Amino acid sequence: MFGKLTPEAFIHEGSQNFAVIMVVLTGIGLAALLTYFKLWKWLWKEWLTTVDPKRLGIMYIIVALLMFMKGFADAFMMRLQQALSVGDSHGFISPGHFQEIFSAHGTTMIFFVGMGVVFALMNLIVPLQIGARDVAFPFLNALGFWLFAAGAMLTVVSLAIGKFSATGWLAYPPLSGIEYSPGEGVDYWIWLVQISGVGSTISGINFLVTILKMRCPGMTWMKMPIFTWSGLCAMVLIIFAFPILTATLALLTLDRYLGMHFFTAGGGGNLMMYVNLIWAWGHPEVYILILPIFGIFSEVVPTFSEKRLFGYASMVWALVVITFLSFVVWLHHFFTMGASSNVNAFFGIMTMLIAVPTGVKIFNWLFTKFRGRIHFETPMLWFFAFVLNFTVGGMTGVLLSSPPVDFQAHNSLFLIAHFHGMVIGGVLFGFFAGFTYWFPKFTGFLLDDKLNRYAFWCWFGGFLLAFMPLYMLGFMGATRRLDHYEAATGWHPLFIVVFIGAIIILIGASIQFYGLIESIINRDKNRDTTGDPWNGRTLEWSTPSPPPVYNFAVIPTVSSVDPLWAIKRGQAPKPAETYEDIHLPVNTPLAFFIGMLAIAFGFAMTWYIFWLGAISFIGILTCVVIRLSGKDKFEIIPAEEVKKMEAARRSPASA
Amino acid sequence: MTSLTVHQTPEAHPDTSTPDPHQDTFSKTVLGFWMYLMTDCLLFGTLFATYAVLHNSTFGGPTSHEIYNLSTAFIETMILLLSSVTCGLAVLASLKNAKASVVAWLLVTFLLGATFIAFELTEFHHLIQDGHSWQKSAFLSSFFTLVGTHGTHVSVGLFWMLVLILQVFFAGITVDTFRRLVVFSMFWHFLDLIWIFIYTFVYLMGVI
Numbered sequence: 001m002f003g004k005l006t007p008e009a010f011i012h013e014g015s016q017n018f019a020v021i022m023v024v025l026t027g028i029g030l031a032a033l034l035t036y037f038k039l040w041k042w043l044w045k046e047w048l049t050t051v052d053p054k055r056l057g058i059m060y061i062i063v064a065l066l067m068f069m070k071g072f073a074d075a076f077m078m079r080l081q082q083a084l085s086v087g088d089s090h091g092f093i094s095p096g097h098f099q100e101i102f103s104a105h106g107t108t109m110i111f112f113v114g115m116g117v118v119f120a121l122m123n124l125i126v127p128l129q130i131g132a133r134d135v136a137f138p139f140l141n142a143l144g145f146w147l148f149a150a151g152a153m154l155t156v157v158s159l160a161i162g163k164f165s166a167t168g169w170l171a172y173p174p175l176s177g178i179e180y181s182p183g184e185g186v187d188y189w190i191w192l193v194q195i196s197g198v199g200s201t202i203s204g205i206n207f208l209v210t211i212l213k214m215r216c217p218g219m220t221w222m223k224m225p226i227f228t229w230s231g232l233c234a235m236v237l238i239i240f241a242f243p244i245l246t247a248t249l250a251l252l253t254l255d256r257y258l259g260m261h262f263f264t265a266g267g268g269g270n271l272m273m274y275v276n277l278i279w280a281w282g283h284p285e286v287y288i289l290i291l292p293i294f295g296i297f298s299e300v301v302p303t304f305s306e307k308r309l310f311g312y313a314s315m316v317w318a319l320v321v322i323t324f325l326s327f328v329v330w331l332h333h334f335f336t337m338g339a340s341s342n343v344n345a346f347f348g349i350m351t352m353l354i355a356v357p358t359g360v361k362i363f364n365w366l367f368t369k370f371r372g373r374i375h376f377e378t379p380m381l382w383f384f385a386f387v388l389n390f391t392v393g394g395m396t397g398v399l400l401s402s403p404p405v406d407f408q409a410h411n412s413l414f415l416i417a418h419f420h421g422m423v424i425g426g427v428l429f430g431f432f433a434g435f436t437y438w439f440p441k442f443t444g445f446l447l448d449d450k451l452n453r454y455a456f457w458c459w460f461g462g463f464l465l466a467f468m469p470l471y472m473l474g475f476m477g478a479t480r481r482l483d484h485y486e487a488a489t490g491w492h493p494l495f496i497v498v499f500i501g502a503i504i505i506l507i508g509a510s511i512q513f514y515g516l517i518e519s520i521i522n523r524d525k526n527r528d529t530t531g532d533p534w535n536g537r538t539l540e541w542s543t544p545s546p547p548p549v550y551n552f553a554v555i556p557t558v559s560s561v562d563p564l565w566a567i568k569r570g571q572a573p574k575p576a577e578t579y580e581d582i583h584l585p586v587n588t589p590l591a592f593f594i595g596m597l598a599i600a601f602g603f604a605m606t607w608y609i610f611w612l613g614a615i616s617f618i619g620i621l622t623c624v625v626i627r628l629s630g631k632d633k634f635e636i637i638p639a640e641e642v643k644k645m646e647a648a649r650r651s652p653a654s655a
Numbered sequence: 656m657t658s659l660t661v662h663q664t665p666e667a668h669p670d671t672s673t674p675d676p677h678q679d680t681f682s683k684t685v686l687g688f689w690m691y692l693m694t695d696c697l698l699f700g701t702l703f704a705t706y707a708v709l710h711n712s713t714f715g716g717p718t719s720h721e722i723y724n725l726s727t728a729f730i731e732t733m734i735l736l737l738s739s740v741t742c743g744l745a746v747l748a749s750l751k752n753a754k755a756s757v758v759a760w761l762l763v764t765f766l767l768g769a770t771f772i773a774f775e776l777t778e779f780h781h782l783i784q785d786g787h788s789w790q791k792s793a794f795l796s797s798f799f800t801l802v803g804t805h806g807t808h809v810s811v812g813l814f815w816m817l818v819l820i821l822q823v824f825f826a827g828i829t830v831d832t833f834r835r836l837v838v839f840s841m842f843w844h845f846l847d848l849i850w851i852f853i854y855t856f857v858y859l860m861g862v863i
Contacts, residue, residue, distance in 0.1 A: 136683045205690040213683050243694040247701035251800065260789050260796035261714070262705065268712030268793035277701065625818055631831055 003608035004184060009162040013097050015077060019070075020160045049587040051138035052549060054442060056145045057123030061435075063152050064116030067108050070156070072509065074105035076502055079466070083499035087487035098483035099166035100185065104155070106169025107189060111196055112152045114289040114423065117431040119148065119200075121292055122207050122231050124442055125434075128540035128547060129225045131216025131556045136209040138585040139627065140202050146595025147199025154192040154602045158185075162607075165189035168481070170278050171252070173263035173271050178256045184606050187256065191602035194249045197242055204238030207231060216539070218558035222316070225538045225561070226309060229316055230295025233323040234288045240327065241284035248277040272337055279330040287326040290422065291319060293430030294361055297386065300379045300433050301365045303534050305372030308562055311364040318357035318364075325354050335406045344403040351401035358394060362387060377534070378452045382433035385460045389425025393418055396471065414474025417467045424463055432459075432512075440528040444545045448526065451515030458508025466501025469494040537562035542575075544649055550582045550637060553646045579642045583634040590623045597623070681834050688838045692845050695808075699849050702801045703856065709797040710861075716792035719861035722782060728858040731774045732850065735809075738767035739847045746840045749828050757823050757836070764843070765816045768809055775806045798857065805853055808846050815839055 012020065034040050047055060077093065078101055085091030093101065127135055135141050158164045165185040167176040176186045211232045215224065224232075252274065254260040261267030263274040302309045309315065331339065331347040365387070374380065396418040400406050409415060440446045470478075473494050478485070485491055519526060531544040539556055540547075542564050554575045559566065566572035597619040604612035710719065745760035779799070782788070789799040819839055822832050 137687055140687075201694055205687055205694070208690055209683055209687045213679065213686060239690060239694055240697060243697035244701050247698045247705075251705065254789075254796070254800060258789065260800070261712075261793040262709070262796055262800075264793075266714075267790075267796075268709065268714035269796075270708055270712065270793065273705065273708055277705075621814075628818060628835065629822060 001609075003604075003610070005161070005607040005609065009184075010160070013094065015093065016097070016159065019073065023156060023159065044589075045587070048592050049589045051142045051585050051587055051591075053123040053127050053135050053138075053141060054547065054549075056141060057120045058442065059145060060116050060120035060123060060148070063149050064113050064120060067112035067116065067152050067155070068509075070159075071105050071108035071113055072506070074101045074108065076506060077101055078105065079495075079499045079502040081483055082485075082495045083492075085484045086492045086495075090484055093483065095483050096166060099168075099481070100164045102481050103165045103168050103171075103185075103189070104158075107165075107193065108155060109423070110169065110285070110289075111193060112148070112155065114427055115148065115196070115200055116152075117427070118234065118289060118292050119144070119203055121227075121296070121431070121434055121438075122203075122235075124438060125540060126207060126210065126228055126231050127214075128441075128543060128551055129228050129538050130211060130214060130219060131539050131552060131558065132210065132214040133551045133555075133582065134214075134585065135206055136213055137206045139588060139591060140206045142588070142591035143594060144199045144203030144206065146591045147202070147598055148196045150595045150598040150602070151192040151196025151199065153599050154188065154195065157599070157603060158188040158192070162188070170282065172278075173252065173255070173269075173274050174265045176252065177264055178259075179264070186252075187606040188602075190249055190253055190256075191605050194246065194253075195598050195602050197245050197249070200238055201242040201246070204235045204242065208235040208239060211235070216552075216556050216558055222313065223558055223561050225295075226298035226312070226315055226319075227292070227295035227538075229319055230291045230293075230298070233319045234291040237284045237288045237291070237323055237326065241281045241288070244277060245281040245285075248274065248281065251277075272334075275334050275337065276330070279333045280327075283330040283333065284326045286419075286422070287322060289427045290430075291322065293386075293427050293434075294319065296430050296434035296437070297365055297383055298361075299538065300383060300437050301368050302372075302562075303437075303536055304375045304377055304380045305369045306375075306535070307368055307372040308537075308565075309364065310367035310370075311360075312561055314360055315364050318360045321357045322354060325350060325357075329354065332401055332406070335403045336410055341403070348401050348403050352398055355394060355398050362391065377436075378447075378449065378456060379433040379437045381453065381456050381460075382429045382436070385456070385463075386425060386429045386433070389421050389429065389463065393421025393425055396421070409474060411479050412474035413470040413478045413480055416480050417470035417474060420467050420470075424467070429459070432456075437534065438540070440526075440533050441531075441540055441543075441545050441547070443520075443523070444528055445519065445523040446526040446528055446533060448515045448519045448522075451511055451518060455508045455512040455515060458504050458511060462501045462504030462506075462508055464501070466498050466505060469497050469501075473498075532564070537565045539563055542567070548645060548649075550584060550642070553577075553579055553582075553642050577646075579639040579646070581639050582637040582642055584637065586633045586635045588627075590627050594620050594623045681830070684834055684838060685841070688841055692841065695845070696849075699801075699804070699852075702797075702804055703852065706797040706801045706857065709793040712793035714792035714794070716795060717787050719794070719798075719857075722785075722787055723858055723861045724778065725858060725862055727774060727778055728854055731771055732854050734767050734771045734774070735847055735850050738764045738771070739844055741767065742840050742843045746836060749823075749833055749836050752828050754823060754827050757828065758820055761816055761820045761823070765813060765820070768813050768816070768843075772806060772809055772813070775802065779803070801857065802853060805846065805849055808849075812839075812843055812846060815842070 034043060047059065050056065078098070081091040081093045081098060085093075123135075123141070127133070155164075162184045165171055165176070165181070165188060167181055167186055167189070171186055171189055174180055176189075211224075211228060251260075251262040255262050255264060255269070261269040263269050263271050265271065298309055298315060329347055329351045331337075331343065332351045335344050335347070365383070396414070400409060400415065400418060436447055436452060473491055476489070476491060476494075478489070478491050528545045531547075532541040533545075534541070539552075539558070542556065543551060554577065556563065556575050559572055563572065567574055597616045600616035601613055601620065604610065604616060741760050741764045745757050745764060748756035748760055782795075787795055789796045816839065819832075819835060822835065826832050
């Protein structure tokens with residue numbers, strides 16, 4: 001009846017029980033609040049069934065934030081364990097549980113925090129930047145979000161029921177094969193990654209078509225804002241890379257469930273094929289995360305330097321070149337596999353080549369600032385920290401791209417320091433810059449500046465303390481994923497420094513979170529009534545904050561890269577005030593239903609509860625058929641109504 | 656009616672007749688579906704690569720020479736190619752707004768597709784009966800997965816076709832059903848193309 005699910009699945013180690021209780025209590029608390037304030041209907045009508053990209057973007061951020069808390073708790077526990085578990089002491093986490101923690105940390109941070117913030121910004125910014133009222137496929141957009149959320153929720157379920165995968169974030173076989181990991185952990189990992197991966201592919205198609213087809217009149221390729229360009233490149237990468245992930249996971253699934261021999265040691269399987277395939281997706285994946293960040297800084301730096309972006313065309317070409325090169329470097333993740341030296345040399349050289357377009361970008365930003373009027377707002381602080389971290393992380397990456405060096409440093413903490421420099425110093429810091437920059441656009445008020453600055457310095461300092469020593473530890477021979485080491489290694493003092501760094505990051509993140517809550521409560525203090533608090537250049541700043549549901553009452557016409565600046569400087573006419581009927585897609589609960597059924601399906605498959613799997617699969621199919629049988633419904637806002645709404649927000653009395 | 660008037664019939668959205676890119680559902684859907692087909696193509700590409708790598712990993716089991724039956728595969732190919740023709744005829748009929756022939760051609764396509772699946776299942780059944788199941792060797796795993804994934808796609812297409820036939824039957828040729836028919840025919844032709852590759856790389860090259 002319940003497949004492999006037994007009562008033992010609910011019994012965990014101490015720290016995990018605590019986490020489960022916290023999650024359950026938070027859930028009950030939230031449900032109680034919603035009931036008390038009678039908000040269920042509001043939640044359903046305005047949020048759960050929405051197809052508005054602005055709402056979906058905010059929901060992406062909420063899921064990413066919750067998952068960040070989980071991923072950070074994992075990281076914090078690992079660093080605490082490493083600070084304690086030396087010599088005779090064995091810390092507070094058993095080796096088996098430690099493996100689950102580092103697997104969960106990587107999975108959570110890449111799939112649900114990284115991808116979450118990328119799609120959040122795509123949803124929030126791209127339609128506004130290209131002067132569109134909507135995305136190409138509003139339903140698919142919502143569906144992409146709910147599949148992403150389903151994957152995230154399945155991760156949380158794995159915390160409470162059963163064990164998570166203990167095979168690292170990429171689950172290399174043969175360890176992840178049924179023979180060596182017979183439990184439910186790897187199956188959880190497979191299904192939650194598969195479900196959210198399908199969601200990412202769907203969202204990728206949606207945004208690619210949106211950017212290709214829905215730009216406003218006049219916005220030719222070379223007049224597209226750089227953030228949209230970077231988003232376009234990232235979406236192309238998604239479309240090329242995620243099918244490989246889907247197929248690879250499916251092959252691993254077949255190995256585990258049907259006894260096939262793709263990656264098994266016996267039966268003629270080839271385990272290195274898995275490593276090749278997973279990195280053929282995995283390397284583009286890291287560029288999916290970082291390219292939009294390049295786009296953010298290309299928006300932030302010119303705005304706060306009061307200059308147009310230096311070298312727009314070279315920036316675009318650099319993005320395109322990186323997009324291409326990211327598909328021909330995957331082998332640098334496993335130089336030690338034993339490919340011939342010529343193969344290794346090819347991939348090493350290709351990897352070094354990526355440093356060239358990336359360097360072009362760094363210099364473009366620096367030259368943008370040259371002789372500009374620089375404003376030291378928080379997004380710029382994140383930029384300075386980014387340049388430092390990203391350059392250090394990038395240079396160590398170039399070091400690692402040399403196969404002989406890689407043979408010495410692979411699997412060591414040196415590598416960990418390198419890629420955390422890229423994903424924290426790069427992706428996360430970039431997201432924070434973008435979050436601070438665009439926050440007023442979607443809420444109508446700014447974030448508390450002082451708290452934000454405190455948070456920044458804690459993050460920056462904490463990051464340096466937490467990760468610079470890892471370079472040294474790597475050279476001293478400390479490998480990744482260590483739950484215990486001997487005192488004679490001499491690593492202990494550095495691990496303590498690293499843990500202190502983690503504490504400072506925790507303080508920074510807490511200040512940030514507190515700052516967010518504080519800004520929401522005291523929102524009247526920091527209202528943005530202009531819609532353009534930073535003297536912005538691109539179309540999103542020409543709308544009010546927050547933008548009306550239709551984004552633009554009049555679809556703008558664009559004649560330069562910085563259309564809003566052109567209007568402000570009188571180089572382009574103001575948009576006419578002739579209103580038309582506006583068509584908007586209507587809300588639908590189907591995407592939400594499919595997401596929930598996907599959780600049931602993933603859970604059922606993980607535990608071999610095949611009747612539940614069949615029911616939820618038929619349920620998903622039914623939702624799809626219902627969706628495909630209806631007419632595309634549009635809600636029409638009449639021109640008169642638009643005119644009234646526009647007039648209401650212009651007159652200060654109603655503001 | 657010509658094809659142009661069909662997708663510009665301002666039935667569902669009054670302003671499809673104006674050049675407003677934001678309501679251009681037909682061209683967006685077609686482009687979006689092309690993107691989806693490209694992702695599917697990469698998925699098959701991965702499976703083809705896997706097959707190429709594992710082709711000789713027979714692990715004591717049968718080789719491709721011993722188990723492939725070219726004549727069955729050839730019949731399957733012909734059936735699928737013919738179904739592509741009939742699917743195309745359904746689209747042509749829809750341009751003439753001939754509802755009955757659209758339904759009829761779709762039914763013929765459905766029958767051909769179902770026959771193809773029947774052939775494939777029989778082939779699989781024989782293999783398993785002879786002890787050549789996917790658990791036997793990496794080669795057989797990759798064979799069953801590649802061909803089976805194509806078969807799964809065809810089965811999904813069959814299910815989709817049933818839904819489509821009902822839609823056309825009840826709603827007639829509208830902007831919505833026409834768009835869905837075009838998108839379906841893209842899917843069906845794509846599966847045909849994939850099958851040509853399977854026939855060439857798996858069956859033909861497998862017996863050389």
